[in-house]
Amino acid sequence: MKKAFLSFFTIVTVTCSLSFTSFADTLNNKSLNNDKVQYNQISSDIKNLDENIRSLNNEINSLNNTITNNKTKVDNIQKNIDTAQVKIQNTKEQLDKQQNILSDRLSAIYKSGTFSPASYLVYILQADGFSQLISRIYDVQRIVSIDDQLINGLKSSQAQVQREIDGLNKQKNEVLALNAQTQKSLEEVVQKQNKVKAEKESLNTQLQSIASTITANEEQLVSYPIGVINNSNSSISQLKDAVQTLNDLLPQITMQSVINKVxxxxxxxxxxxxxxxxQENTAPPSNNSSSNNNNKGNSSSNSSSGSSNSSSGNSSNGSSSGQYKKELSMEATAYAGDGITAMGTATVRNPNGISTVAVDPSVIPLGSKLYIPGYGYAIASDTGGAIKGNRIDLFMNSEAECNQFGRRQITVYIVAYPGQW
Structure with a gap:
């Protein structure tokens, strides 16, 4: 009875444990997929913000150039105003000088004994004879005409220069008003740019947080072969397998810190x-007994190495060898388009290395190493909305390859589970 109870308890415990593990993996996969979507979206948003910042920089530079040009215009207009004011002053002085000459001439006439405005008329009437009368009338008309022309000309010139000054002052005020508006626009653009920069800084903080999760995933992916290399007891065969595995995984790594580590x-x-x-080449020769023991050790080591090879995926044996973890019959399709997988790694198609495939994580755990006849070795690093159950999606380099592959039944061998290779 006790044995039956213990057996039942053990079965229940194992079942609950498996259920919990599967549930935890599912949650983790959903989280990874969300991280991928957020990472891509935030990266795209940051790229758009950078474009916006560059555009605002160009706008700020343009506004600053406009303000500088307007300042130059105002300075030039002020110089023209100052020049025109000098002209007015000169014209005024000439007008005063001409009026003084006219006054002197009138004074000479007044000295004849009359000081009334009709002096010109008296001068004409005092003429001796008709001929002198005509001559004096002509002289007076000519004097008056010249004086009028000169004075009117000076006044006209003064009025023209004043109009120029008024026009220049108007231009100056317009440019100053335009500059004030430009300065206001510049302040608004600078505020907008500061807001965009603050938004970008916030997104960069979020991106770093997500990047740390992706970095952790990638570090977990390469932890096993790195651990083999860091283990001083690893054999040459194991070291070669680890180096080969890292070389195959390197194209899929996206985080620079992990790339450097690899x-x-x-x-x-x-x-x-x-x-x-x-060290092996310089080792001293051993006796027969030691040699036999070494052969046995080498046989054991080779056996262990063979097992390691099957785990790392370097063996090309089929499922009949019993070296694969699991054999699955699956419906396969293909997809293309460079991007980031659910694990945060880059999508890769490398027939001579490790390619990317999308799976249902409840069937094949993310991070598993697979062997697919006719396709090669692959890592289950991506997911898809339509990839459910015994479905697998193979990454290709082009849409043409995807169309050529179509949809077919294939055999998938699980070489190693996460953390085993």
């Missing part, structure tokens, strides 16, 4: 491989 690990892995090969 490149450093690859460099360290290659150095360790060379170091271990050199």
């Amino acid at each position: 490149n450093n690990a690859i460099s360290n892995g290659k150095a360790l491989i060379n170091q271990k090969i050199a």
